[in-house]
Amino acid sequence: MSSAGLLIAPPKRTCDDARCPFHGHVKVRGKILTGRVVSVSDKQTVVLQREFLQSVPKYNRYERRRGKVHAHLPPCIDLKEGDTASVAECRPLSKTISFVVIQSRRSD
Numbered sequence: 001m002s003s004a005g006l007l008i009a010p011p012k013r014t015c016d017d018a019r020c021p022f023h024g025h026v027k028v029r030g031k032i033l034t035g036r037v038v039s040v041s042d043k044q045t046v047v048l049q050r051e052f053l054q055s056v057p058k059y060n061r062y063e064r065r066r067g068k069v070h071a072h073l074p075p076c077i078d079l080k081e082g083d084t085a086s087v088a089e090c091r092p093l094s095k096t097i098s099f100v101v102i103q104s105r106r107s108d
């Protein structure tokens with residue numbers, strides 16, 4: 001098992017998913033994003049929603065924006081809707097997925 005080049009604790013469980021950054025062959029590089037899980041599908045895919053503030057110079061204020069990130073969920077990480085999770089950028093795994101879940105913070 002590899003640390004996937006990340007400074008976080010690897011999951012306690014192991015898995016045999018080739019697309020797992022810890023137990024498979026997917027390498028992560030680039031961005032690491034954190035957000036709230038709004039959808040978990042049984043096809044090992046989660047949707048993360050992130051809220052951020054965008055500066056509006058004309059009014060000298062910020063507006064709230066939100067964006068969604070689709071990510072692959074390896075079987076060694078437990079997640080449910082409402083949890084906070086971190087995802088790391090990787091190679092494109094499908095048409096819309098270029099991130100993989102690396103850490104979950106359970107909401108309970």
Ligand SMILES: [Zn+2]
Pocket residue numbers: 011013014015016017020021022023024074075076077
């Ligand atoms: Zn794994």
